[in-house]
Amino acid sequence: MKLSIIILNYNSSGFTLDCVESIRKQTQRIDYEVVVVDNGSRPDDFERLLILTELPCLNVVRSQVNLGFAGGNMLGLQVADPASDYYFFLNNDCVLLDDVGSRLVAFMEDNRSVGVCTGQAVNRDGQHEPSFNYYPTLSGKWLGHGLKRWFNPTDYRPRWQPYSEPVEVPVVTGSALFVRATAFWQVGGFDPAFFLYCEEEDLCRRLRERGWKAMLVPDVRFRHLGGGSTRRSLQTEKEYYISLFYYFRKNENGFKLLLLQLFYTLKVGRKAFTSRHFAHLAWFILRGAPGRESLRYWQGLPVIARPLGARFQSTHSFQTL
Numbered sequence: 001m002k003l004s005i006i007i008l009n010y011n012s013s014g015f016t017l018d019c020v021e022s023i024r025k026q027t028q029r030i031d032y033e034v035v036v037v038d039n040g041s042r043p044d045d046f047e048r049l050l051i052l053t054e055l056p057c058l059n060v061v062r063s064q065v066n067l068g069f070a071g072g073n074m075l076g077l078q079v080a081d082p083a084s085d086y087y088f089f090l091n092n093d094c095v096l097l098d099d100v101g102s103r104l105v106a107f108m109e110d111n112r113s114v115g116v117c118t119g120q121a122v123n124r125d126g127q128h129e130p131s132f133n134y135y136p137t138l139s140g141k142w143l144g145h146g147l148k149r150w151f152n153p154t155d156y157r158p159r160w161q162p163y164s165e166p167v168e169v170p171v172v173t174g175s176a177l178f179v180r181a182t183a184f185w186q187v188g189g190f191d192p193a194f195f196l197y198c199e200e201e202d203l204c205r206r207l208r209e210r211g212w213k214a215m216l217v218p219d220v221r222f223r224h225l226g227g228g229s230t231r232r233s234l235q236t237e238k239e240y241y242i243s244l245f246y247y248f249r250k251n252e253n254g255f256k257l258l259l260l261q262l263f264y265t266l267k268v269g270r271k272a273f274t275s276r277h278f279a280h281l282a283w284f285i286l287r288g289a290p291g292r293e294s295l296r297y298w299q300g301l302p303v304i305a306r307p308l309g310a311r312f313q314s315t316h317s318f319q320t321l
Contacts, residue, residue, distance in 0.1 A: 001109065003032040003101050004084040006076035007092050010039040010066060013048035015225065016092040020052060023090075029102040033084075034058045037076040040066040040299065065299050068195035069174065077189070084181055091175040097122070097221040104178045107166070107217050115183035115212025116204060118172035119220035120163075129224055130159035131176075132169035132216050135201060136244060138256045141263050163218040172214050174200035175224050183212045195296045196236070197243035205251065234277055235298075241281075241289040261285060 005023060009016040020034060034055075038046050040063055052058050061079050063072065073089050080087070086105055100119050108114055121129040134140060134156060140148050149156035155170045172178075177200055187206040190199050204214050241264065248257050269282035284293070 001105050002081055002084045003030050003086045003105060004080040005034045005088045005090055006073050007036050007090050008039050008072045009036055009041060009092055011041045011045045012092055013045045019092045019094055022095040026096040026099050027101045028099050030105055032101055033081055035076040035080050036060045037072045038062040039072045040064060070190035070194045070199045071192040074190055074192055087179050087181055087184060089177040093225040094175055095223045097223055100220050100222055103220045108180055113213050114215050115207040116172055116179045117215040117217055118176050118178055119222050120218040121222060121224045124225055128162055131173045133171045135170050138260055166215050166217050169214050169216045171201050171204045176222050183207055186210055194243050195294055197240045198247045202247055237281055238284050239295055241285055242291050242294050245289040
């Protein structure tokens with residue numbers, strides 16, 4: 001079996017170097033490669049990644065603009081080994097605590113109906129962190145996940161509960177998303193229209209529609225440090241709702257979309273009297289979270305990277321996707 005590990009870097013090279021070091025230390029029993037995608041970082045941050053080009057089985061590809069999570073990972077696959085059996089999309093603010101790659105490959109080989117899985121995340125202090133999520137639905141938002149659990153326990157397992165055995169879940173975390181290559185391409189991979197959020201919900205939903213299961217494998221662990229490249233701000237919160245409502249437009253009818261828009265406007269709007277931040281955000285949602293205001297379109301001129309030889313590749317075009 002061959003595994004391709006894809007890591008995105010955006011102005012957070014320190015996290016990336018630590019992530020790669022943990023992969024090289026922990027991964028022992030699988031043929032693997034690492035592809036690091038620099039997603040339009042500052043020149044000084046990108047320069048710190050150049051040491052990686054000296055390592056075996058590791059490629060660095062640079063985009064001159066930020067392609068987002070979905071676009072950046074799809075770019076990484078353009079230089080990954082086309083013969084790979086599995087892909088591991090790993091956030092750069094994660095550190096492997098076990099031989100995650102080998103053990104998840106073994107699990108997937110033993111469970112041929114599983115299309116995507118993940119291990120168990122722990123936080124900086126080694127405490128349990130949820131590694132899966134629920135599909136965003138109208139009924140879940142209006143009724144609450146606790147009530148929905150009575151009717152559909154598989155899709156609404158308690159997220160904070162520790163599990164000792166593999167369990168089927170709706171959506172695995174995008175921080176450490178391990179997917180079977182044949183299943184991934186069967187559904188067309190990531191949708192690059194998503195820029196920062198909801199990519200895993202969209203992918204897991206399309207995999208489920210094709211009959212593939214999503215699983216949590218709790219005895220395989222990784223540490224999720226958080227804060228690798230995205231800082232919370234009004235604009236990043238707007239970005240979340242842009243992705244969320246794009247997901248809803250793909251999967252819900254017009255009436256449900258209207259009710260969801262009302263729900264989120266009221267949810268955020270009730271805090272509008274305490275902060276202009278929430279007033280701006282509620283108005284943004286009421287306007288339909290228009291994609292034209294995405295961070296995707298706020299980028300300046302691309303930074304021209306100097307060539308580094310065969311092990312480094314640079315691109316500036318969305319057409320590579």
